[in-house]
Amino acid sequence: MKVLVLGGDGFCGWPTALHLSARGWDVTVVDNLSRRNIDNELEVRSLTPIRTMGERIAAWKSISGRTIDFVNMTVGKEFDRLVALIRDLKPDSVVHFAEQRAAPYSMKSARHKLYTVDNNINATHHLLAAIVESGQDVHLAHLGTMGVYGYGTAGLRIPEGYLKVTVDTDNGPAEQEILFPPNPGSIYHMTKTQDALLFQFYARNDSLRITDLHQGIVWGTQTEETRQDERLINRFDYDGDYGTVLNRFLMQAAVGYPLTVHGTGGQTRAFIHIQDTVRCVELALNNPPRAGERVKILNQMTESHRVRDLATLIADVTGAEIAHVANPRQEADENELVVANDQFRDLGLKPITLKQGLMDEVTDIARRYADRVDPARIACVSSWNARRAEAVAAEAGTQPAPPRPEARPKPRLVRPA
C-alpha cells in the first residue's frame, strides 16, 4: 500500500509518515518546508531539536530499514508536478496536512490572512483537481478541525459532520441531513470550512473518495516511532502563534512561567494525543468510503476540557501559578462542548487520556528542553480585531506584566501530590 503524506514535515505529518512507514506502507512525504520557514519569520524554534528532513529520513532508514521518500514541492502552486507525482506513484491514499494550521498566525495581519486563505484553499483544490486529472482512484484523507463546528452549540451533541434537521416545507415538516452549519472562529478555521465545500463538490461531481478528519487540539509530542531516536523527535511549538494550549501550559509549568489563561478560561475544547492522531489516520486509511459515497467525516478527538480546568490540573501537579490575561481572540468567554466520536471508537481506538499521559510529557519533553525556551516568544501577540488588540494593549499598559522567568529558566520542583 502506497501513501503520499502532504505536509509530512510538520507536527502531525512527520509522526504520521513514520507511523505508516512502520506499519508497512510505502510513504512519500511532500512538503515545501513552509513550517520551518515560518519559524524563521517568527524568530522562534521548536522546543525540541528537530532535524532536517534528510537527517530524519536517514535516521529512520538506519533504525527501521525502511525508506521514506521526500519531494520538496508546494502543493497549491505546482499543479503539473503534483499530477505527475500521482500518476507516477499511483498511491492508494493521500493524507493532506499541507495547510497553514495556526489560528493566531492566520489573524496576525492582513498579509497573514491572505497567505492562509490562498495557501490552504489552493492546496486543497489543487490536490482534488490533480486526483481527477490523474485518473487514479485515490482515497484522500484530510486533516480538518473540530473548530469548523464552532463552539456555540449549547445542548447540542456535535455529530460527525452531518446534522439531522427538520425544515418546514409546503408539504409539512421534512427531515433533512445537512452538513453541520459551520461557525469558524478564525481565518484558519474558516479555510477548513471552505475546504469542506470543495470536498462535498468533488465527492458529488467526480465520485472522489474523501475522508475529512475533524481533529481536536493535539497535545503531546512523541509517538512510538519518534521516541526511538532523538534524530526522529517531533516538533513541540510553545510560541504564542503555533503553540497549542495544553502544550503551552506544560512548557510554562516546566520553565516557571505562569500558565496564561485567556479571559475566564471558560472555553471548552476537544483534545487528542499525537499518538492517537497517527492511529486515527491509519484507521481512516484502512476504512475509506466507497466511490460515490458522501464525504466521510470523523471527529478525531478523545476528550473535552475547559481551559481553566486544564490550567488548574497542571498547576496542582506542578505548582505553577495561573495568570488570567486579556483574550486576543474574538470568542465567547464560556461554552459547552459535547462531541460524538463513535466512529473511531467503533474502529477500535483506545484513547490515551490526559491523566495518563500528562506527566510523561512534562518530564520527558518540556523539562528536558526547557533551556531552549525563549520567554519573549511565549505571549500571544496576534489579536483577532482592533477591539481585542486594544484590550490586550490596555492590560499591558495598566497592569503589571506577568512575572518573567529568568533568561535561562530552571524547572520548578513538582509539588507532592
Place this chain on the structure above:
Amino acid sequence: MKVLVLGGDGFCGWPTALHLSARGWDVTVVDNLSRRNIDNELEVRSLTPIRTMGERIAAWKSISGRTIDFVNMTVGKEFDRLVALIRDLKPDSVVHFAEQRAAPYSMKSARHKLYTVDNNINATHHLLAAIVESGQDVHLAHLGTMGVYGYGTAGLRIPEGYLKVTVDTDNGPAEQEILFPPNPGSIYHMTKTQDALLFQFYARNDSLRITDLHQGIVWGTQTEETRQDERLINRFDYDGDYGTVLNRFLMQAAVGYPLTVHGTGGQTRAFIHIQDTVRCVELALNNPPRAGERVKILNQMTESHRVRDLATLIADVTGAEIAHVANPRQEADENELVVANDQFRDLGLKPITLKQGLMDEVTDIARRYADRVDPARIACVSSWNARRAEAVAAEAGTQPAPPRPEARPKPRLVRPA
C-alpha cells in the same frame, strides 16, 4: 456618495456603473479586463459590438456630462494598491462583481477550475481584508448567485439566505436560524458558497457591513443608460461557456439555429432582467445593513421558469425549432424552484417580466447583430465530468448534429401569433 464598482467592465458591472453614475453617484470602475481576455482565449466575441473602456467612458461623459473613473487593477493580486485606493477614495460602497462568473468555463478543464477558485476566493478575500486594513466604514455589496442554494429543494420555498430549522438537543427540540445549506452545481457556484463563509466571518469578527445578492440568471442586454448611444452598448454573450440560457435561445431563434435544450429541459431556474439587476444594486446600496448586523442576503430574481417552457415560449413566438441535446452538466433532469424575494419587492422593485421584455430583445439585439454570430461557438463543450463528456461525445458520434445555419445566417420570419 462614492462607489467603487469592481468588475465594472463586465456584463452586469458596466450597466451598474452607468446606472449609479446617472443617479448621481461618483463611480470608479476597477477592472483588469479579464472578461475581454477570456473572449480572446475562447476565440469568441460579444454579439454586440462593445467598445473599449476608454471609449465607453468618453461617450458617457459626452452624453451625461458625468465622469466615471477607471483603474486597471487585478483585485485578489494587488493588495496594497487596493488598500490605497480605498483609503484615498473613501467610498461609501463597493460593488463586487470581480469574479469569474461562468459555470461552464469553470468546468472546462483542471486549469479553468484552478483559475476560478484562485481568482474568485482571493478577489473576495483581498477586498474584505482591504476594507478592514483601510479603517474605512465601507458597505460591501457582492453579486452572488441563486445557484448557491442548489436546486434540489422539493417543497421548500427558498428563503433569503437564512433557513429556520429545528434540531434535537439534550434539552429537547431547539429552533435555530442557519445559513441555507449550500449545494453548488459547479466550481463557479462553489466559489460563491466559499465567499459566503468569508462574508459571515468578516461580518462577525470585524463588524463589516455586507450585502450578498443571490442573483438569478440574467437576461436582456440593455438598460436605460446603455441604449442611449451605441458606444455604451452592453455585452451579449451567446457562446457555450458565457452565454446564459435565455439569451442563447433568443440568439438561436434570431439566426435560425435550433434552441438547444439540455436533457429534458426540466431544470427550473430563476431569472432577472439586466435592467432590474442595476435597480436592485441601487436599492441594496441605499439600504445597507448596520455595523454588527449579520450579512444581509437578498434573492435578486423576479420569476422562475422551466427551461423547456422557455424554449417552447420562444419557439412559439419565433418559429424556431427545439433540439434536445445531451446535458454536459452533472445536475438533476427535473427540479422545482420556489423562491422568496420579499425584500426587493418591499423596497419597491417593479420587475420587468419575461413576457413584457422578450420581443424587444429579439428585435433590437439578437437580430440586429445576427451577422456577428459564429455558429461554431454556440455548442456547450464544457462537460462537468468524464461521464457527462462521454454522453455528449456519444451523441455527437451516433446522432446527426443539429442543422447548422449558413455562415452568415439570415433571421427567420416570425410566425404569426
